[in-house]
Amino acid sequence: MVGLILKFVDCFRSSGMRISTSEVLDCLSQLEWINAANEPQFRATLRANFAKSTREMNHFDRMYSLFFREMHTDSSDANEASLLNDRITQMTNLLRQDFGNGSIREAIFDFLAASPLVLLREIRDIRMETLESPQIDKFNLAPLASRLKVLMAIMNTSSALAVLMDKNPLGLDESSRRAMVGYFEKRLSNARSILMFEPMTGTDNIIRNQSYEHTLKKFGERFFSTFTEQELEEMRDAIDKLVRKLKNMASRRFAVKNRGSLDVKKTIRAAGRYSGVPVEIRYRNKARRKGQIVTLCDVSSSVWSAARFMLNLLYSLQDCFDKVNSFVFVDRLTEVTKIFEENEINEAIDIVLKQTDVNYNAPTDYGETFRHFKRNYMDILLKKTTLIIIGDARTNYLNPEDKILSEMRDRCRRLIWLNPESEIIWGTADSEIFTYAPYCHEVRPCSTLNQLTSFIEELVL
Numbered sequence: 001m002v003g004l005i006l007k008f009v010d011c012f013r014s015s016g017m018r019i020s021t022s023e024v025l026d027c028l029s030q031l032e033w034i035n036a037a038n039e040p041q042f043r044a045t046l047r048a049n050f051a052k053s054t055r056e057m058n059h060f061d062r063m064y065s066l067f068f069r070e071m072h073t074d075s076s077d078a079n080e081a082s083l084l085n086d087r088i089t090q091m092t093n094l095l096r097q098d099f100g101n102g103s104i105r106e107a108i109f110d111f112l113a114a115s116p117l118v119l120l121r122e123i124r125d126i127r128m129e130t131l132e133s134p135q136i137d138k139f140n141l142a143p144l145a146s147r148l149k150v151l152m153a154i155m156n157t158s159s160a161l162a163v164l165m166d167k168n169p170l171g172l173d174e175s176s177r178r179a180m181v182g183y184f185e186k187r188l189s190n191a192r193s194i195l196m197f198e199p200m201t202g203t204d205n206i207i208r209n210q211s212y213e214h215t216l217k218k219f220g221e222r223f224f225s226t227f228t229e230q231e232l233e234e235m236r237d238a239i240d241k242l243v244r245k246l247k248n249m250a251s252r253r254f255a256v257k258n259r260g261s262l263d264v265k266k267t268i269r270a271a272g273r274y275s276g277v278p279v280e281i282r283y284r285n286k287a288r289r290k291g292q293i294v295t296l297c298d299v300s301s302s303v304w305s306a307a308r309f310m311l312n313l314l315y316s317l318q319d320c321f322d323k324v325n326s327f328v329f330v331d332r333l334t335e336v337t338k339i340f341e342e343n344e345i346n347e348a349i350d351i352v353l354k355q356t357d358v359n360y361n362a363p364t365d366y367g368e369t370f371r372h373f374k375r376n377y378m379d380i381l382l383k384k385t386t387l388i389i390i391g392d393a394r395t396n397y398l399n400p401e402d403k404i405l406s407e408m409r410d411r412c413r414r415l416i417w418l419n420p421e422s423e424i425i426w427g428t429a430d431s432e433i434f435t436y437a438p439y440c441h442e443v444r445p446c447s448t449l450n451q452l453t454s455f456i457e458e459l460v461l
Helices: 002-014 021-031 039-050 054-070 075-083 085-099 103-112 117-132 141-167 174-197 212-219 229-255 264-274 304-316 337-342 345-354 366-376 402-411 433-439 449-460
Strands: 292-298 323-329 333-335 385-390 414-419 442-445
Touching: 002 021, 002 039, 002 054, 002 117, 021 039, 039 054, 085 103, 085 141, 085 174, 103 117, 103 141, 103 174, 141 174, 212 229, 292 304, 304 345, 304 385, 304 449, 323 337, 323 366, 333 366, 337 345, 366 402, 385 402, 402 414, 402 433, 414 433, 414 449, 433 442, 442 449
Parallel strands: 292 323, 292 385, 385 414, 414 442
Antiparallel strands: 323 333
8 A cells, every 4th residue: 555655646646746755644544543445535535645736636636547547447447457467568678679769669568568657757747847938938948849749659558569460479369468568558648648638737627717808709699599598698797797788888977967068057056155265066967767668578389588688688678778568579569578578588488379369370460450459548658658579570561561560660769670680681582671760760770689789789878
């Protein structure tokens, strides 16, 4: 046991970590109090003594796995390994005689014989070249050349082994030869892993949190219909943070009272109590004006992906407006105002999809939708109302009822149409967007998150 621990300590030190003699002695004394055959206890004891920081813990985990697992076979292969031990020694000696040349080759041969110490020292020296290089030489060409040199030596050793195994100088039977090939392939694979793919110490457990701005930038130009379920989850968190930011920006516009343009009249009037000395400076405070929003959202299969994002943003900002009236439609209107007021946005969307009387199998009929609105909801449009229609304006060649849209425009302050389709196909086939456009104050594409975010910012701020 003592010899095994000392070998592990040598490898740990060779990889660049510091372990004092007192720490080794403490570890050996503590091993007497545990069951060394219990791997979790054994590993925890070594880790408690040899890893003194988070960075060293990550490095310890890597070295422990290499020394006690990757460099040794499991119990099912132990017998085979013992039977092939003499032949492995003979084969490595033949490699040294025929192909051994230089310290790197010798290090690789030792590694094949389950002694990683020399190779770890070589790799540590390469890393030290990087750390000790002057700031002006951050191209790291010398360390890169050294690393490439070791990689070429590993590849050459692999080729030499293949040639030697084909010659079969030891006269091995087929099963023994396959076991030998598997053994050497595993060791060479471990050597390449240590050289090329070992992560930097201290970075394994670092949580890489992307800001919502980064997420929005990554997905900003993607069409809503192309998002996967995993990407939708990422977008949901990013949108929540964006919503909080927009709410704060909207509230700050009216929260600051002692800034802005000087109100001369109020200042002079207040100075009357101080014999005309303007002790109290008064400013022009902009009164908070909150509008009303009415939304008609096409939730047919062709545009629902965009409508879902629009509803997520818009109804999360309800406290920025006096009132938000929400409607969804395919062939006729369904009011969902209370659903969005009483439920969290994602729950509300699930309720709209599964529990409302929207006929999702019906053909989209904008004309019937506008007729339904005129009969039942025209009185909610006031002079301070912004009417937002979200849809592709594809009427399935039915009557578009654009005259009703004209009446709706006359009753509200602003009418905005958001079209989730690409502008290239506007007006094609059954699209009536250019029929509706003259009755709208603004028609804008809304097929990506950047376009949607830009619209919300303009609307709220």
